[in-house]
Amino acid sequence: MSFNSLSAELQARKQASLYRQRRTLETPQQPVVQVDGREYLAFCSNDYLGLANHPEVIKSFQQAAELYGVGGGASHLVNGHSRAHHELELALAEFTGRPRALLFSTGYMANLGAVNALLDKQDAVFQDRLNHASLLDAGLLSGARFQRYLHNDPVSLDKRLGKTEARRKLVVTDGVFSMDGDVADLPALADVCQRHDAWLMVDDAHGFGCLGAQGGGCAEQFSLSGEKLQVLVGTLGKGFGTAGAFVAGSEELIETLIQHARTYIYTTSMPPAVAAATLTSLRLLRSETWRRDKLEALITQFRRGCESMGLSLMDSPTPIQPILIGESDQAVAMSQALEAEGIFISAIRPPTVPAGSARLRVTLSAAHTEQQVQRLLDTLERVARERGVI
Numbered sequence: 001m002s003f004n005s006l007s008a009e010l011q012a013r014k015q016a017s018l019y020r021q022r023r024t025l026e027t028p029q030q031p032v033v034q035v036d037g038r039e040y041l042a043f044c045s046n047d048y049l050g051l052a053n054h055p056e057v058i059k060s061f062q063q064a065a066e067l068y069g070v071g072g073g074a075s076h077l078v079n080g081h082s083r084a085h086h087e088l089e090l091a092l093a094e095f096t097g098r099p100r101a102l103l104f105s106t107g108y109m110a111n112l113g114a115v116n117a118l119l120d121k122q123d124a125v126f127q128d129r130l131n132h133a134s135l136l137d138a139g140l141l142s143g144a145r146f147q148r149y150l151h152n153d154p155v156s157l158d159k160r161l162g163k164t165e166a167r168r169k170l171v172v173t174d175g176v177f178s179m180d181g182d183v184a185d186l187p188a189l190a191d192v193c194q195r196h197d198a199w200l201m202v203d204d205a206h207g208f209g210c211l212g213a214q215g216g217g218c219a220e221q222f223s224l225s226g227e228k229l230q231v232l233v234g235t236l237g238k239g240f241g242t243a244g245a246f247v248a249g250s251e252e253l254i255e256t257l258i259q260h261a262r263t264y265i266y267t268t269s270m271p272p273a274v275a276a277a278t279l280t281s282l283r284l285l286r287s288e289t290w291r292r293d294k295l296e297a298l299i300t301q302f303r304r305g306c307e308s309m310g311l312s313l314m315d316s317p318t319p320i321q322p323i324l325i326g327e328s329d330q331a332v333a334m335s336q337a338l339e340a341e342g343i344f345i346s347a348i349r350p351p352t353v354p355a356g357s358a359r360l361r362v363t364l365s366a367a368h369t370e371q372q373v374q375r376l377l378d379t380l381e382r383v384a385r386e387r388g389v390i
């Protein structure tokens with residue numbers, strides 16, 4: 001069989017400005033990165049607190065590699081659960097105020113594993129329309145009746161829950177929506193869940209580190225205990241600056257995941273040194289509150305600048321600050337023009353976001369300086385004028 005049908009499809013994607021390409025970084029993840037020998041100011045990583053390249057995190061990683069070697073060597077249930085993993089689980093449980101926490105190798109796997117361990121054909125899953133792809137995939141794979149409710153709309157959820165006769169009901173939402181940057185109305189969603197005897201699962205990949213006084217994310221910001229928010233998912237590759245993910249919750253929940261979550265059982269544990277590095281990044285994430293203060297100041301600076309030049313922002317209090325452009329080709333052209341000026345911002349296009357809502361997804365980090373944000377604003381203004389966006 002030839003690959004002609006694949007080439008035709010790839011070609012069509014290029015023509016529709018939907019083709020995706022990678023850049024190869026020659027530096028750590030940091031505000032100024034190098035690609036092909038040239039320096040760029042980047043506003044597209046999820047390293048919100050600037051911990052991915054922090055000297056203490058690196059040191060813990062190195063020391064643990066001396067102690068534990070590199071590979072986990074086996075799955076957690078076979079022989080791959082090290083003391084470093086265990087200590088991190090205990091620390092994450094304490095941090096989230098949950099009885100237990102369980103590590104997964106990625107956030108994608110945590111979501112697939114958790115939803116599929118909890119639900120099957122007799123059950124129903126209710127998802128926000130704008131949930132992350134891994135949550136949507138998790139729900140579809142489970143075989144449970146799959147329903148989407150209107151974005152961040154407790155009334156829409158309430159209606160759907162009112163009609164179901166499923167055995168178990170699981171409501172799933174991003175805490176901070178990854179493409180819009182807005183925060184889920186968790187207190188209202190939790191009340192609806194309680195009324196309908198449904199569980200609430202929150203994937204707070206972008207909330208941890210950024211929201212809450214100690215960086216405990218949406219659960220801390222809204223003071224939602226395990227009674228109201230039963231399944232709390234965090235990822236470690238964003239605010240924590242390392243890699244992996246965890247699910248936090250009750251003893252029964254975690255034991256159920258250990259027994260039934262296939263993405264937990266049938267995969268090698270994350271490298272123990274990653275767990276050890278994360279223990280250090282967790283300490284920094286919690287205690288160095290200046291990182292959240294700095295982020296907040298940069299977010300304010302950025303939003304003021306964009307608003308005064310007439311760029312269209314979304315309702316986001318978080319470091320995810322998308323600029324709505326509309327058509328994919330215009331978003332790509334803007335992103336390319338910025339790149340020519342030495343600034344990286346990704347253009348996010350359908351199918352990641354709804355048709356007609358292509359955007360430039362700016363993400364800010366505590367590692368950025370006020371001067372760097374000002375340079376971004378000045379360049380954005382010039383490029384947006386040239387292209388008739390403002």
Ligand SMILES: *Cc1c(COP(=O)(O)O)cnc(C)c1O
Pocket residue numbers: 105106107108109111132134174178203205206235236237244245
């Ligand atoms: C990034 C992300 C994930 C996936 O986490 P990984 O650890 O990168 O696999 C899951 N959910 C949301 C909301 C995310 O933004």
